[in-house]
Amino acid sequence: MSEEILINVTPRETRVAVVENGMMQEVYLERASRRGYVGNVYKGRVQRVMPGMQAAFVDIGLERAAFLHASDIVRPAVSAGNGNGDGAPAQSNGNGGTPPISGLVHEGQEIVVQVIRDPISSKGARLSAHLSIPSRYLVLLPYAKTLGVSVRIEDEDERQRLKETLGSLIGEDPLGYIVRTNAEGQSATALAFDVTYLGKVWRVVQENIASSKVGERVYEELSLPLRALRDLLHEGIEKVRVDSRETYDKVCKFVHKFMPELDERIEHYDGERPIFDLYGAEDEIQRALRREVPLKSGGHLVVDQTEAMTTIDVNTGAYLGSRNLEETVYRTNLEAAQAAARQLRLRNLGGIIIIDFIDMVDEEHKRQVLRTLEKALARDHAKTTVYPMSALGLVEMTRKRTTKSLEYQLCEPCPVCNGRGTLKTPETVTYEIFREITRAVRQFDAEKLMVLASPVVVDRILEEESVGVAELEEFIGKTITFQAEDHYAQERFDVVLL
The missing domain is CATH 3.40.630 (Aminopeptidase)
Structure with a gap:
């Protein structure tokens, strides 16, 4: 099985394709306009403490102060056997178990926090003090001595195997870990690789925390190219081709630091043909x-x-x-x-x-x-x-x-059919117009009426429904005129009282 990863970078969009035996199997994309802050870790300073809301507002260097609730500071105990999904912060049980916010933080205090929800409209980002750093198969919980397995792994034997395997790998490590869902069936070697990777990442984060100022980012969730390598790069990948020199340099540094045995698999692509044309990836996306x-x-x-x-x-x-x-x-x-x-x-x-x-x-x-x-x-x-x-x-x-x-990700609903994929026929629209005329005459007083509709509908009314129009005019005692509007969609019409 020949397998490659293609990374295509343009100023506003990055795409990653997984190619197996010359055929594209997966494609991922990330656009600069939609990159959020979720997953990023910052050194912040508490600006205001709001006891009535059980929350504090924290300056992390963004346009608006971010929101930190008391339940996102104190983590209830998580049993080693249960785990907590794929590493999402545990929440307060709502029964008064969370201490008052004023007893947890104070104004001016420096605090390390992670963004768990992007800013929306006029609201700032939402934060958590429960840091979590994901790898392919594990989630590192540096402030919680937890050894958990995702609840989505339902097989008890597999849960026990993963728990015992991870326990033997981390030994007396004071850090907490949760086994992610996609670790099901994975070997001890794969888990050991992730434990080593997360250990290196956490050491870098600790160094950044010690040297950073308030408002600075100390950990950034990986960009798409690096995230793809973290999750997809393995021994079976023959080549990783990158068409951007800048991204290639970043990829090389990342792989050399965390996966040095795969250094030689990274290659800068500078061919004349676009990299996604190598295996017909552009055509595959269109067909998909x-x-x-x-x-x-x-x-x-x-x-x-x-x-x-x-x-x-x-x-x-x-x-x-x-x-x-x-x-x-x-x-x-x-x-x-x-x-x-x-x-x-x-x-x-x-x-x-x-x-x-x-x-x-x-x-x-x-x-x-x-x-x-x-x-x-x-x-x-x-x-x-x-x-x-x-x-x-x-x-x-x-x-x-x-x-x-x-x-x-690439498309939006059709504005004409509103995503249905079908349109009402001109005949159906014609009879809707007739019913709307009858309804309007009963509600409002007018000498005559004008109908604005698409050309195809007006043509049908004047040619095939001329007898019906005459009968309708006689029934309501009013004159009806029709006007074709080129910019009207087939289903759109307006009945105007004159």
Whole structure:
């Protein structure tokens, strides 16, 4: 398996692609206008203490003072067996257990805090004194002697294995750790790598805290290129190609510091062709925004993303096969299983996913298709759970949602159909206009009426509905005129009383 990471950097946008055997499997993007502060750690100074709100306002060098609640200063005890998700700060239980804010901080006090919510509108950022620094499989909690496992890892044997493995790795380390969800099934070697990485990061943060002034950032959540290397770079990656000299230098320093054994994998790309054109990545992104995905056999997938779930429908299309119908369906479903797994990664689809395979009679064929799907999903960095195929040929599965899907990041709802994907026909709009005219005449007094609508609707009314218009004028006793407006969408119209 040949695997590479491509990093494309422009002044306002950075993109990272994961390529396996010459085909793009995943793509991530970050835009300068949307980079927030969440995850950053600052040395701040308490400006005001508000006992009535159980909160304080802290200057961390941003435009507005940030908000720090008492429950984000005192952490209730976390048992070593339970953990706390993926390292989110524990909150007060609301039963009066949190001490008064005035007893925790005072005006003018210096305090090290982490941003847990970006500034919104007129509100400043929200802070926490419970620092957490993530790696690929672990979260470091430097101020909490905790050894926890994410509650999303449900298998008790696996939870115990991870807990014992981490315990043997950290020994008497006074720092706290939580095992993240995607550590499920990982080896002791992988966890040891993260323990070493987090230890180095925390030492750097401590040095920064000691030397920094109030309002200065002492830890910044990694930018996309470095975050991608932290989470994606492993022994199986042959090359990391970066098309920006400045970013290449940063990547080299990062890898040399935390993953020196992979130094030689980093390469600066200075070719004439754009780096994303090397493996047709630009075309793949455009195809990933389409509803239909063609299969090599002639069949195709239809991907529909809704609020509740994502559905993937498998169709044979032009593929007829060379044997019988069952064999044709089986071959199509096998190819579709691999293609569906790839589309989930490429489009970054999460939540509930339903795959509607073509009905198969042979039980062994069903098992093989399910195995193919599970095998294809094994390389997915997001946690997936696949359930048995139903009698209708449906496979229910879930995929952990980490960020917005590719479509939601790159696109917005159509202003004409408001994201429905369909428009009312001119005939439907015509009859809505007739009903609106009747309603307006009953409510208001006017000599005549004018209807403003799109040209296609007005043309239809004047040509195919002329008799209907005459009957309506006779029924309401008013004159109706129609005016075409080129800038009106097909569904838009206005009834004006004159």
